[in-house]
Amino acid sequence: MVTELFGKMTSRPSPEELDPEEIEEWEHGLLCQSGEFSAAFLHYCSSTGPFKDWDQLKADFEKIHNDNPIIFWESMKADREVSELADFALTVLQMxxxxxxxxxxxxxxxxxxxxxxxxxxxxxxxxxxxxxxxxxxxxxxxxxxxTRNARKNHSEDHVGELLQVPRYGEVLQENDENNTRSALIMNRRKWRAEMAQWKEEAQRHGEIFGNDSEAALLFRGSAIEIQVLEGGQPRRARRGAYSEEQLLMELLAQEKEDEMLDDGALEGSGDEYDGH
Known part of the structure; x- marks a missing residue:
């Protein structure tokens, strides 16, 4: 399977400017390249040839390079016997x-x-x-x-302002690893529970300190936003019904606006024209 994948990766159409003898030589080079890859892959699987000491050196290599395979295959490119296998491994690992x-x-x-x-x-x-x-x-x-850099959605200033919110600060300062309950609101059920807690706190505050108009307005605006977040729509005021008399007056006003002048009449002439 690996050899077949290597063949698909290296398969290229022959250049058009080559004559039949050069094309035959070029195809022979591809076969030699595939043979070198197969031999190197067998050496790697059986831990022979250039890989015979790899089992003993693997532990020391991982201590130094933190099991980074790219560094290993970069070093193996210098060996002519396994250069094809090293190039193939680097191509696969860098995908x-x-x-x-x-x-x-x-x-x-x-x-x-x-x-x-x-x-x-x-x-x-x-x-x-x-x-x-x-x-x-x-x-x-x-x-x-x-090279395209990684996308950055939030600036450092906005992140700093977000972390100044007490609720997020408490989450970051929480060191209890056994507590798996998230303090952040992630779904509708938590929003409803949080809303009920806000109502209790507002009622308790009103009983102790009296009614506060600003707090009432803030609480009413928050309730509308919570309804929208829960998938509902804010209640709209019902349109007033028009009486028959109002509709008739509007119709007469529209007819008067659309009234066309008689043939030959000019604007400003007639009974209202004083001749000056």
């Missing part, structure tokens, strides 16, 4: 498989094969993708492509 990468790859395939390129078969499409990705890899190795 980042996530949802965003898969979506980007599918988007690129959709761009390369659309309704105007329906004649592209799977083999041609595979060759096109390999060529583009090979160029992209060379550009990254040569420093021609700018």
């Amino acid at each position: 980042v498989l996530n949802t965003a990468g898969n979506e980007r790859q599918f988007s690129k395939v959709k761009i390369r094969k659309d309704r105007l390129r329906n004649r592209l078969q799977s083999m041609k499409l595979e060759q096109s993708i390999k060529i583009v990705e090979n160029l992209r890899e060379h550009h990254q190795n040569d420093g021609l492509k700018v």
Whole structure:
């Protein structure tokens, strides 16, 4: 399976400018490359050849490099016997498989094969993708492509302000490892429980200190926000019903606005025109 995957990774179309003898020599080079990879992979599986002392050196290597396999395979690239295996291992280890990468790859395939390129078969499409990705890899190795930095959604100032909130500060300062209950509100049930606690505190505050108009307004606004968070909609005021007399007056006003002048009449003439 590993040898088959290596063959798919290294398969490339032959250059068009080669003659038949050069093409045969080029294919022979690919077979030799595959044979070197297979021999190196067997040495690695059986702990022989360049890997015969690896079992004894593995513990010391992990103490120094914290079981980082990339450093190990980078050092093995200097050995000609296992250079093909080392390059293959580094390629596999440096792949980042996530949802965003898969979506980007599918988007690129959709761009390369659309309704105007329906004649592209799977083999041609595979060759096109390999060529583009090979160029992209060379550009990254040569420093021609700018490396995208990690996205940062929140600034340090906003994070500092958030941590100043007492509720979040208590969560960060909590050292009880046995307490698995989260102090943060994560669902509707916790919102309702928190709302009930706020009501009890507001009633207790009103009994002790009297009614506070500002607190009542703040409490009423919070209740509306909680209803929205729980999936409900705030209650809207019902529209007033129009009487028949109001509708008739509105209709007469609209007819008067839309009344057109007679033929030949000018604006300002008629009974209201004083002649000056």
